[in-house]
Every structure is written in structure tokens, then in C-alpha cells.
Amino acid sequence: MKNKRKSIFISITQFVLLAAILVPAVTLLLWIFTERWTWPDLAPQVFSKRAIFEIAGRKKELLQILWSSILISTVVAVLSAVIGIMTARAILLYRFPGKQVVYFFTILPFMVPATVFAMGIQITFIKMGLNNRITGVIIAHLICSLPYAIRLIMDGTAAVGSRLEEQARVLGASPFKAFYKTSLPMLMPVILSAVSMSYIVSFSQYFLTLMIGGGNVKTFTILMVPYLQSGNRNIACIYSTLFLGVTLLVFGVFEWAAGRFMKHGGGEFYTSE
Amino acid sequence: MKKRISAALLAVAIAFSMTACGNNERPKEENKTASVTEEMSFETMKEEAKGTTVTFYGWGGDEKLNEWLDNTFAPAMKETYDITMERVPMDIDQVLSQLSGEIQAGEKNGSIDMIWINGENFRSAKENNMLYGPFVDKLPNFQDYVDAKSKDVTLDFAYPIEGFEAPYGKAQIVMIADTAVTPDMPKSAEDFKEFVRKYPGKVTYPALPDFTGSAFVRNIIYEICGYEQFLDMKGDKETVKAAVEPAMAYLRELNPYLWNEGKTFPDSSTTLDNMFSDGEVVLNMTYDAYGTAVKIADGAYTQTTQSFQFEKGTIGNTNFMAIAANSGNKAGAMVAINEMLSPEIQADRYDTLKVIPVLDNSKLSKEQKASFDGVDLGKGTIPQEELLSKRLPEMPAELVPIIEEIWTEEVAGK
Numbered sequence: 001m002k003n004k005r006k007s008i009f010i011s012i013t014q015f016v017l018l019a020a021i022l023v024p025a026v027t028l029l030l031w032i033f034t035e036r037w038t039w040p041d042l043a044p045q046v047f048s049k050r051a052i053f054e055i056a057g058r059k060k061e062l063l064q065i066l067w068s069s070i071l072i073s074t075v076v077a078v079l080s081a082v083i084g085i086m087t088a089r090a091i092l093l094y095r096f097p098g099k100q101v102v103y104f105f106t107i108l109p110f111m112v113p114a115t116v117f118a119m120g121i122q123i124t125f126i127k128m129g130l131n132n133r134i135t136g137v138i139i140a141h142l143i144c145s146l147p148y149a150i151r152l153i154m155d156g157t158a159a160v161g162s163r164l165e166e167q168a169r170v171l172g173a174s175p176f177k178a179f180y181k182t183s184l185p186m187l188m189p190v191i192l193s194a195v196s197m198s199y200i201v202s203f204s205q206y207f208l209t210l211m212i213g214g215g216n217v218k219t220f221t222i223l224m225v226p227y228l229q230s231g232n233r234n235i236a237c238i239y240s241t242l243f244l245g246v247t248l249l250v251f252g253v254f255e256w257a258a259g260r261f262m263k264h265g266g267g268e269f270y271t272s273e
Numbered sequence: 274m275k276k277r278i279s280a281a282l283l284a285v286a287i288a289f290s291m292t293a294c295g296n297n298e299r300p301k302e303e304n305k306t307a308s309v310t311e312e313m314s315f316e317t318m319k320e321e322a323k324g325t326t327v328t329f330y331g332w333g334g335d336e337k338l339n340e341w342l343d344n345t346f347a348p349a350m351k352e353t354y355d356i357t358m359e360r361v362p363m364d365i366d367q368v369l370s371q372l373s374g375e376i377q378a379g380e381k382n383g384s385i386d387m388i389w390i391n392g393e394n395f396r397s398a399k400e401n402n403m404l405y406g407p408f409v410d411k412l413p414n415f416q417d418y419v420d421a422k423s424k425d426v427t428l429d430f431a432y433p434i435e436g437f438e439a440p441y442g443k444a445q446i447v448m449i450a451d452t453a454v455t456p457d458m459p460k461s462a463e464d465f466k467e468f469v470r471k472y473p474g475k476v477t478y479p480a481l482p483d484f485t486g487s488a489f490v491r492n493i494i495y496e497i498c499g500y501e502q503f504l505d506m507k508g509d510k511e512t513v514k515a516a517v518e519p520a521m522a523y524l525r526e527l528n529p530y531l532w533n534e535g536k537t538f539p540d541s542s543t544t545l546d547n548m549f550s551d552g553e554v555v556l557n558m559t560y561d562a563y564g565t566a567v568k569i570a571d572g573a574y575t576q577t578t579q580s581f582q583f584e585k586g587t588i589g590n591t592n593f594m595a596i597a598a599n600s601g602n603k604a605g606a607m608v609a610i611n612e613m614l615s616p617e618i619q620a621d622r623y624d625t626l627k628v629i630p631v632l633d634n635s636k637l638s639k640e641q642k643a644s645f646d647g648v649d650l651g652k653g654t655i656p657q658e659e660l661l662s663k664r665l666p667e668m669p670a671e672l673v674p675i676i677e678e679i680w681t682e683e684v685a686g687k
Contacts, residue, residue, distance in 0.1 A: 035571055035572040035573050036550055036551075036572055036573055036574075036575075037551065038550070038551050038552035039551060039552050039553065046572035046573075047572075048571060048572055050336075050571060054336050054340075057340065057344075119370055119374060122371065122374040122375075122378075123374050123377055123378045126374065126375060126378035126379075126380050127378050127379075131375075131378075131380075131384075132384050207367065210363060210367055210371070211367070211370070211371055211374070214371060214375075214384040214385075215328060215330060215359075215361030215363060215371075215384060215385075216384060222362065223362070226332065226333035226334040226362040226363075226364075227333075227334060227336070229334055229364070229543070230334025230335060230543055231334075231541070231543025231544060231546055231547050232334060232335075232336060232543075233547060235336055
């Protein structure tokens with residue numbers, strides 16, 4: 001009896017949670033085609049294809065911008081993961097003077113408001129000749145995404161430790177092989193989270209991209225945000241849906257690549273098959 | 274130790290490869306324009322600008338305007354002058370902070386060429402030497418078709434333009450209501466109070482400093498205190514406060530009958546637009562005097578929606594195009610601005626986007642005039658003659674933020 005009540009409670013919770021995710025998603029899709037939907041009607045009164053036409057009219061430009069946005073964000077994500085792994089290992093596994101200071105620096109970008117940071121770094125980047133370039137945008141995004149990547153990977157590195165790697169070294173593996181075959185596969189789940197997190201930080205960056213890219217570097221977010229701000233709901237919805245879809249797709253690819261690595265790369269000892 | 278060294282080397286290598294690829298992608302057309310733009314004739318400018326790119330920075334939230342700029346204006350520029358137009362959607366605040374950053378860093382070949390601007394933003398940009406000019410007297414179309422003496426062209430929010438801006442379009446505050454829901458349209462501040470009482474919780478205006486909300490409050494101030502006294506008022510808070518107090522008292526009296534009892538206001542005019550099309554409120558207001566026709570055609574507003582003004586008139590202003598002081602392509606920007614002022618382009622904007630044209634009717638030829646007169650303004654709009662006959666001038670730009678401050682202190686939530 002008690003069990004049954006518990007299971008009812010669980011299924012109600014599940015239902016509520018599911019609805020909390022699905023209802024906004026469905027509304028989003030519905031609003032793409034909605035022009036007017038006044039209270040208290042349950043269904044929209046006027047539909048329109050305005051948003052579809054907007055997207056269709058910009059197909060070529062949109063594909064190009066999406067492609068370059070994905071490229072920028074993927075580069076940022078991969079670089080964050082690489083730097084994140086190196087930083088996390090340096091801080092956790094090695095002893096060197098000023099370690100606490102380095103650790104403090106890694107979380108510094110959390111503390112400075114993005115707008116303030118953007119306006120300052122814009123001037124520095126102009127002087128360095130990095131402004132209005134993709135490289136500049138990537139470096140700026142990297143500064144924002146690194147704290148997340150480092151924090152996530154540090155937790156993983158702390159849990160994994162260096163014992164297995166040391167064992168591999170004792171058995172004669174080269175330093176890189178030891179890392180590649182033991183620590184890397186075990187760190188894979190946190191690396192995947194770090195990559196995804198960095199990707200989304202970079203992909204959704206608006207103000208910073210505007211300031212550093214100076215309008216020369218166009219990302220999907222730069223195209224989308226003016227419509228969100230203008231309250232143009234159906235067009236905002238179609239851009240948001242695209243944003244969601246593309247992000248999910250990219251995450252799927254990341255997951256697939258990690259899976260492949262586990263199977264055929266360094267993780268061969270860890271997969272059950 | 275070894276590990277640390279190799280890690281450091283790797284970091285340096287990464288940094289190097291980054292700067293290396295950075296150097297490869299330098300902009301193609303560098304330093305094409307020199308500081309001699311001042312002495313150039315328009316013909317030389319056209320020659321100079323051939324094959325270049327002109328960037329146009331401005332608000333990018335209107336998909337019809339974007340579409341027009343990309344698919345009508347840009348191809349025309351490419352065909353006639355071999356200039357590539359690049360539209361960069363950016364809010365004016367961000368445009369100005371980017372511009373000030375570039376200027377601070379000493380960038381001579383700036384990325385911003387043309388800017389869509391007016392009012393307080395223009396004043397601060399001009400006073401901080403962020404704009405190039407005076408340039409309008411070099412544009413043939415400005416000399417031929419624009420009434421250079423009209424106040425719409427010499428003053429921007431009562432601030433002298435002195436040739437640093439060329440007019441782009443005219444805007445005027447109108448209110449919008451659905452005649453099927455509210456057959457009675459308020460014609461004055463007194464009527465408006467009655468109207469608010471009759472539809473409690475169904476009327477509101479955007480919270481200041483929203484552009485439209487701010488203009489609406491200024492319009493109420495004009496209604497109650499008259500507008501003449503403000504045109505040469507000093508930007509001193511005490512003076513302004515004393516002058517606008519009756520209007521603030523009036524607004525406080527409205528509060529209990531407003532949406533959410535005036536405790537909160539919609540954050541922006543776009544929110545109010547959506548609330549109006551959702552039927553949550555019965556009154557909307559906009560700077561885009563002929564936007565109603567477009568919204569009715571889209572289906573966002575009902576067929577019975579109508580725009581209207583106060584009898585004493587509503588505030589109108591002009592929005593402008595300016596050139597960044599450090600623009601890398603001033604000649605190209607001037608050619609583009611000149612083209613924007615051509616009767617054909619202005620007529621097309623009027624027809625497609627319903628933007629009130631900035632040209633002087635008396636300077637147009639018969640055929641040109643006909644192309645403007647032939648435009649069908651669509652449903653729910655006020656005829657241009659009537660609209661412009663009830664057009665009130667803007668207050669000096671410096672009073673605007675002061676009034677916004679007073680409203681926040683004296684009206685919001687009171």
C-alpha cells in the first residue's frame with residue numbers, strides 16, 4: 001500500500017517535471033506560426049508564415065553564420081577542455097610556488113561582470129590588433145568559458161587522482177601514453193560536461209562578441225538577439241528553436257565522439273564490450 | 274620539471290599559432306580613404322568608394338526594415354556605385370561604446386561607417402567628437418531635395434545638428450486602439466483620464482526610460498503644461514521639476530486605474546505591443562506612425578484597429594544617419610547616405626516600410642511627387658497631412674533624462 005502511494009507520488013512528480021519541459025517547448029513551436037493569440041482563446045486566432053519566410057529568405061546567409069558560429073564555439077570548447085585539463089592537473093597534482101594565486105586567477109572571470117570586462121578588453125584587443133577578428137572573439141570567449149571548464153575538470157581530476165597513471169609509468173608507459181590510457185578515459189565524463197558548458201557559454205555570448213567582433217564577426221546569437229529584444233515573437237521563436245536544435249545536434253556529436261574515443265581510442269579497457 | 278617546461282612550451286606554441294592566424298586575416302581594403310575626404314568633390318568620392326564596403330550600424334529588430342536594407346537598398350548600391358553595404362544589427366548604446374573604445378584605442382581605420390542615430394545619443398556622440406562632419410552640404414541630394422532650413426533637419430531634440438547628421442526618416446507618436454473594443458478614442462489629457470477610468474486595469478504605458486514611454490510622458494507634459502516653455506529650458510533638475518509638477522500629479526492620479534494599479538509598468542514598448550495584440554491592454558502607442566497598417570496586414574492587429582492623436586498634437590522627431598569620426602570609408606558612407614536621400618529610395622521606403630519621408634515636397638518634380646502620393650498607407654492610419662499638421666517639436670535632448678529621473682522618483686509605484 002505504502003509502495004503504491006510512493007509510486008503514484010513519483011509518477012506525478014515525473015509528469016509535472018515532464019510538463020515543465022514540454023509545455024514551453026510546444027508553446028515555442030506553436031508561436032512560430034502564430035500572429036495573434038488573444039486571451040481567453042485556447043487556440044491562436046491568426047496564423048502566419050512570416051517567420052518561415054524570414055528564415056527561408058536568409059537561408060544562405062543563415063547557414064554560413066550557423067556554420068561559423070559552430071566552428072568558433074567548438075574551437076573554444078576544445079581549447080577550454082585542453083587548457084582546463086592542463087590547469088587542473090597543474091593545480092592538483094604538482095607543487096609549485098604561487099599555486100593558490102594561480103587557482104584564484106582561474107576563477108577571477110566569474111567575479112568581473114561580463115559587460116565591464118568586454119569594454120576593457122575591447123581597447124586592449126584593438127591595440128593588439130585582435131579586434132574584429134575571429135581569433136580575438138575566440139580568445140575573449142575562452143576567457144569566459146575557462147573558469148567553468150577548469151572547475152569541472154578539477155573535480156574530476158581530484159577524484160581520479162594520479163595513482164593509476166603512476167602505475168602505468170612503473171609498468172613502462174611513456175608519460176603521454178600513461179595519461180591517454182588511464183586518466184583521460186576516466187576523466188571523459190567531466191571533459192564532456194566541460195566541453196558542452198564551454199560550447200554553450202561561447203555560443204550564447206552576445207555583448208562580448210559584438211564588442212570584440214565589432215560586427216565583422218557575425219555569430220548566430222548576434223543575428224538572433226535583436227529579434228528577441230524587439231518582441232517580434234514568431235521570429236524570436238523560430239530563431240530560438242533553431243538555436244536549441246543546433247545546440248542539441250552539436251552536443252549529440254560531442255557525445256558520439258566521446259563514445260568513439262572510449263571504444264576505439266584510449267578507453268578500450270573501460271568499455272564492457 | 275621536464276613536464277612543466279613542455280607544458281609551458283605548448284602554451285607558448287598555442288599563443289603563437291593564434292596570433293599567427295590573426296595576422297593572416299587582415300581586412301582587405303585598408304587605408305583606402307585618407308583624411309582628404311574634406312576636399313573631395315562628390316564625383317571623386319564616388320570614384321574613391323568604388324569596390325569598397327560600407328558598414329551601417331543600427332537597431333536590427335525590425336525584420337521588414339532588415340529585409341529592405343538587404344534586398345532593396347544593398348543591391349541598388351552595388352549596381353549603381355559598386356559599393357557593398359553591410360548591415361550590422363546593434364543597439365545604439367553598444368554602437369557608441371564600441372565606437373568610443375575604438376577611438377580611445379586610437380584606431381584610425383574604424384569598423385563603423387554609418388550609424389542610425391538621434392536625440393540624446395547624437396548629442397553625447399557629437400560632444401565627445403565621435404562623429405564626422407559637417408558633411409551634409411556635400412551631398413547633392415541633400416541640397417536638391419531636403420529643406421535645409423526646416424526645424425526637422427536643423428535640430429535634433431532641439432540640439433543643433435550643424436551638418437553632422439542627414440535625415441533618414443520621420444517618426445511621430447500615435448496611439449492605437451481597437452474601435453471594436455473601445456469606440457471612444459481620447460482626444461486630450463482630460464479624455465484620457467476618463468478613458469483610463471472606464472477601462473480600469475486595461476491601460477498602461479512603457480516604463481521610462483523606454484523611448485516610447487518617455488515620449489508619451491513628454492506628450493502628457495505638453496498637454497498639461499504646454500510645450501513652448503520647454504523649448505529653451507535649461508537642463509536643471511529643480512527648474513524642470515517645478516515646470517512638470519502638474520503633469521506628474523496628473524500621472525499619479527492615473528496610477529490606481531492603470532494595469533497592475535500602476536505599481537509596475539511594462540519594461541518596453543515592445544512588451545506593450547505584445548500585450549496590446551494579446552488583448553491584455555486596450556491601448557497601445559508607437560513612434561512608428563504608419564506601423565499600424567503593417568501590423569493589420571500581418572494579422573497581428575484586428576481589422577478594426579485605428580491609430581489616433583491628441584487634438585493638440587503629438588511629438589514627432591526625425592531619425593538620422595551619421596558617420597563615425599574614425600570611419601575607414603567616409604567617402605563610401607557619404608555616397609550611401611546621399612543615395613538614401615534620393616526621391617526613388619525615399620518613395621520606396623514610404624511604400625514598403627511606411628516610413629514618413631524626409632524630403633521637401635515643394636522641391637520634388639511632378640513625377641516624383643506622384644510616386645509619393647500614389648502610396649497606399651493601408652488601414653488604420655492617419656493621413657499624412659493631418660498627422661504632420663499636429664506635429665509637436667521634441668524637447669531639448671538634455672531635458673529628456675531629467676524627466677525620466679523625475680518620473681521614476683515621483684510617479685512609478687506612487
